[in-house]
Amino acid sequence: MLERSHLAILREVDRCGTLTDAAERLCLTQSALSHAIKKLEQQLGTTVWVKEGRQLRLTRAGHYLLGLANRLLPQFEHAEVLMQQYAAGQRGTLRIGMECHPCYQWLLKTVTPFLAAWPDVDVDVKQAFQFGGMAALFGYDIDVLITPDPLFKDGIAFTPVFDYEQVLVVGNGHPLASKGRVLPEQLASETLISYPVEIDRLDVFNQFLLPAGCSPKQHKTLETTDIIMQMVAAGRGVAAFPNWLVDEYRHKVPVTPLRLGAQGIQKQIHVGVRADDNDLDFIQGFIEIAHQSNNLRA
Template sequence: MLERVHLVIVREVARQGSLTAAAESLFLTQSALSHTVKKIEQQLGTPIWHREGRSLRPTQAGQYLLSLAERLLPQFELAEERMKQYAAGERGTLRIGMECAPCYQWLLKVVSPYLARFPDVDVDVKQRFQFGGIGALIGYDIDVLVTPDPLNRPGLRFEPVFDYEQVLVVAENHPLAGERYVKPEQLVDETLITYPVETDRLDIYNQFLRPAGIIPRRHKTIETTDIMLQMVASHRGVAALPKWLAEEYADRMPLAIVKLGKQGIAKQIFLGTREDDAVVDYLNLFVEFARESNWQTPRVRR
């Protein structure tokens, strides 16, 4: 059976040109290496070197093994180095699942300085977890779950990293634009535009409309924030978004922001991780970066 050590010997003998030099490079005695070379040829059933005095030249079979060694051994060596880095928490791919569609812009503010701090860590963001984020985290499909709605599960932990307020966004000349806050019944004749998420998971329904027994005239879903707010600015409906995101768009679009109810709707972004990943330094430090960022988009007054 061909083994990795055979490829190492083939490569080193070819590099050094003789058993004596190869044995010294491999920290073996010449007799031990000579015995190993004969054993390899016996196992393979074909000579792999031409012996020319003290020098060795690969046969056709030996040349094939040498070519194989030069392709495979660097990959083994790189893999071993990566494993050491993984073990030391220095390298990896951080797979992030998003259950919060508008949180993508927030995530960008965290990822940018994080990547600068950890150049050996890659980041992969998966946004299609509206209905299976917890399962993806438990099943090791992702390493971090960004969600405003944590669920307690054995083996998982959720850290709050960012506070925000959910607000109503309307066109700047909409009848509700001048209100200090909006009441549920004021949305009964409106078209509510949301991301394509089940209404059971939308705060505007759970914390505002349903407790008052209100259903908007129409509910429309749009995947992208830009198109959603273009529709709102064109009087095609109203939307509920995090205040920090609404303010960012209101600085460049004809939009107005109104509090949802007298007390408002306070929310948090949580990062979910697996408890058995507590020893992964670069993952824990991502949570710290997210918590310390706590950024707010400055509002430019027009």
């Protein structure tokens, strides 16, 4: 009764908004598309959408099927790509999703030896787009999730692979540069620069400032690590970064790292994979090489 083509139609209608545009995307006539859904509705005994002018509004049944389409179709599409790669003698592509803005430099230290060790596996890194890492894993949009903040759920296995400390970065001429560490209240007169992500995902806020009831004088966001570091070096603000990343930049720009509080903020980079894929040899190979990255600091 319910076929993959029905799910594909529902997904495209939801994406396009009209039957005409969806039919064009699916290389079908509008009448063929309408007939397919009408036949499905007759078989199911319920409607999946109602027309409101040129637009379509999904019914409760339609919303359920749309959710099913968004879960299942990416898995079908991923499987087809894999089968094509297997048929061509390839192992496939390891699709890596990044939930950590500054982790790109760290990832390079893992990807380079991984590609050398696994010549029949390609790598695709999704770094720039904003996505829900867990949803991307469950939806088969990515195979591996790199994150410092894992959400432990059934079906996903997380492995810690890299230890680091989150530190505050100030310019060498900043009054705090000689202190070695900083207290939350000392940022009350500072401009704090961060990546453009939610505050509750920024360790300097949720593990340092907010528990102490403190806030910076101003909070600015910038997208690139290089520009943030240059701003900090020029005395335009302070920022929080992993200590290993600061070590790399200290050779390029005049900045100084400071411990956040008496104990510091200790973090780990985790690699998350679907539990069903956790025993794949090349995924285990990636995790093993990621473990070794602790010894690959620049």
